[in-house]
Amino acid sequence: MSRGMSRGVSRTARRRLPLNAGAALVFVLSAFPVYWMILTAFKPTPEIQAETPVFWPSSLTLEHFATAARADGFAQFWRNSLLVTLTCVVLALVVALGAAYAVARMRWKGRRAFVLMVFVAQVAPWEALLIPMYVIARDTGMLDRLPTLTLIYFMITLPFTVVTLRSFLTGIPVELEEAARVDGCTRSQAFRRVTFPLLAPGLVATSLFGFITAWNEFAFANMLIIKNQDDRTLPVWLSSFSNVFGTDWGATMAASTLFALPVLLLFLVLQHRVAAGMAGGAVKG
Amino acid sequence: MNRPASAAGARPGPPGDGPARGRLGLRGLRNLWPYLLIAPTVVGAVLLLGYPLVRNLLMSVQEYGMGELIRGDAPFVGLANYWEILSDPELWEVVHRTLWWTGLNVLLIMVLGTLVALMLERLGRVMRIVVTSGLVLAWASPVIATTTVFQWLFASRLGVVNWALTRLGFASFENFSWTANGRAAFVVLLLLVVWQSVPFVAITLHAALLTVPAELHESARLDGAGAWRIFRSVTLPILRPVFGLVLCLEIIWVFRCFVQIWAVTGGGPDRATTTLPVHAYRIAQSLHRYDLGAAVSTLTVLLLLAVLIPYLRRMLRQEAEE
């Protein structure tokens, strides 16, 4: 019996070889640049700029992280970015949730037009709106303030958040809610007790898109924060790594790693929910 | 724009399934619920997107440069800005290039994404988790960080790519400068964007594949259908809606892609990687011709909408059926 099984396994393994080889290739190609970034951050300096690239360092060092963290203003800009990004994400979620619920669960006049508007809003030419946005902020006295950035990032992320949340909502059977209402819940109670818990992972997953967008934004942060240097965000400060750390690639990559870290961690934990939600909603819709 | 608020204002909405057991039994208020729920979105969109867009449109029919930005008064010039950019032969090159850029990228992204998704479905559990993690790493890394890494990987001296290619026997890649040659720079950007985008497509499509009931495959196989037949007649129809959505999003994202291009090549060498968003930004920020930049961006939006029209129409039809 054991002999038969091992033969079966080896046959499947042989059949699966091309498939697994392809999988390995995909893994290497997709992960390598990130691996290279993190690796460089931990490499001893002499091995970083070598004529023959060192793919596996002889030893690891934390020295570059120390350099990056010691750099002037790192903590301050990190805090600003976190503040702006989180506020924008929460705001977008709350606002989008209402809209997504109205679209997914209610029938009303103008619904189609609204859905179309939200979808088309994703086409907005944000780089081109830099100057109009600057003029508006100036004329309303909103220059040089982090809340202005928060509002803009909120609007950049809102359409996608509505579309995705709506997909998630559509994916949750409406019958569950209806059953709860038959049991005597009000509509809002039914939503809170039944749908919301099911939606929670989707909310977190959706917010990651907003997080990435706001976390990365440079152009508005550069032009709208002028005199209050302490209000600068991380991308502005890191925009040109070579300005901050010169040829110190170790420190540059350490700073990049620290910059990427929160997003990477959140995503690794939550990615399958994002995809499942998008797919589920779209399949149904 | 057909704003929902005004559309609804014309005629009271049909009795929908508002909060049936709401504490306030007033019928009018019940019908207001959906509008109250979308109000923040609409207000936000009007103030933070609609109004800036109107200002942008206004700017495109004014003479608006650095002086006007500072002093504040800008004379109207009608459609002069549009004539100026439309009569510039460079614009047509850029439009042409943008369509190529979008088409090529989206094609590669969708094909590779689908293949990877199909592969994921067939992988064992461990391997699937490994590959998915790799994809997620590429997907979630902030653009600023990965763009820096890519620039370094493709550096002419001490870049890993040149080292590897030289090792593989392509001696001409020793100290090859990727950003000096238009086509090579285009390739680098293509790789960067495809690399960043495939994970989203693959993971989403894979999730959609999981919703295909196994029994369907089974019965198709029992009917004697081959792998390709099963894919075409069972998998594809179920995948189609997700595929449409993802395709549409990718078109929007690739068409609008700016940060990567600007950071890696700045639109060069010799404009070889200048797409519409880069063109608009260059005109506005380098030449300080905000009026021309606004006009180009208006055209960009129109062009993008034109590309998307088939999908938008389908989407509207679907919404109507629901």
Add this chain to the structure above:
Amino acid sequence: MKIRIIAGLSALAAAAALTSCSSGSSSDEGDGPRRITVWIMKDSVTDDFLARFTKDFEKDHPGLDLDIQIQEWNGIGEKVTAALAGNDAPDVIEVGNTQVAQYAASGGVKDLSDKVAELKGSDWLPGLAEPGRIDGKQFGIPWYAANRVVIYHKDHFAKAGVKELPKTRDEWIEVTEKLNSDTVQGIYLPGQNWYTLAGFVWEDGGDLAVHTQGPWKGSLHTPEALRGMKFYKELQALGKGPRDSDEAEPPQAEVFAKGDVAQMIAVPGGAKIIEQANPGLAGKLGFFPVPGNTAGKPGATFTGGSDLIVPEASAHQDAAYQVIAALAGDTWQRDMARTMSYVPNRTSLASVIQDNEGTAAMAAAAAHGRATPNSPQWAAVEAANPIKEYMTAVLTGQDMAKAARKASEDITKTLNS
């Protein structure tokens, strides 16, 4: 109808909420000292110089509190524009002499013509004063200038047996060939150091752009300009400078500091940054003017430098002028010339730098210093620099004449747009 009104009302309410946030900002006119914000570009002057200046200035002006903000180069054009167009701008801004014209022409900069006599503007360096002047009005106040010289590593010269410093281009190539080996780069010249190319082009009688009557015309394709490029190519090959980036990426001083580079082209102040990065090189650095075609006189070079401007939107324009008067005045000009190895803003102060090897080399070349074409649009040319692309194209083996013609057309188009 009702809903439209409600939507309109809530929009208004939100707008009111937005504007109400804005009140109550920037009222620092209380009892405390007034805060004067000064923007200085990164690496313009040392931290130490700024600290000394701040301390001294605040002592002399008890009511003023200096807030010096160091600006990064990346995205600076947008940022200065935003500052000039804003309501609450910084009070003094340092801008490069190739950039100042566009800002002066924009109407956002305060006209300081009435202060020229007080600042002894009669012998300002023309390369700094002219771009800051539009229609006879002085908007930009000259701050400092610097010419490019050759910084060399004395040990490598000794080891290669170079006894005499090169005086002509031919000698220079000969010496550099001798220096260049497997372990030592004869010269580190990145492919896109267009300031250096500009010097070569001028030395050969060409120019970047010309205008006699009427519109500007890019002129990189003229035979004279092509000779300059040919020389650049010849020189660039005698080292490992990347062909597709400029002197800032990677910072060439740091490359030099690694010790295996024999020469580089930079302002004399670059030597300080090298020594800072590698103290072991202190005392081993020498300077000589960029050689020209003939032994008699050094080659033409680009004069870089900065002007100081006061935005119209500054809330403290008088105090801002006090800062400029101090920075552009004799005391701090002498101090800066010595600590930073810069050329002072007035020719009569040039004697300050005669006793220093680096600045002496610079002063010798200063007589042949040139500036970029004096057009407000020149900054736009630099913003998406076709000259850099042209250089990389030539250095990577593309047809020189063709690439030059393309670059010229590009410059023509931008200058006249």
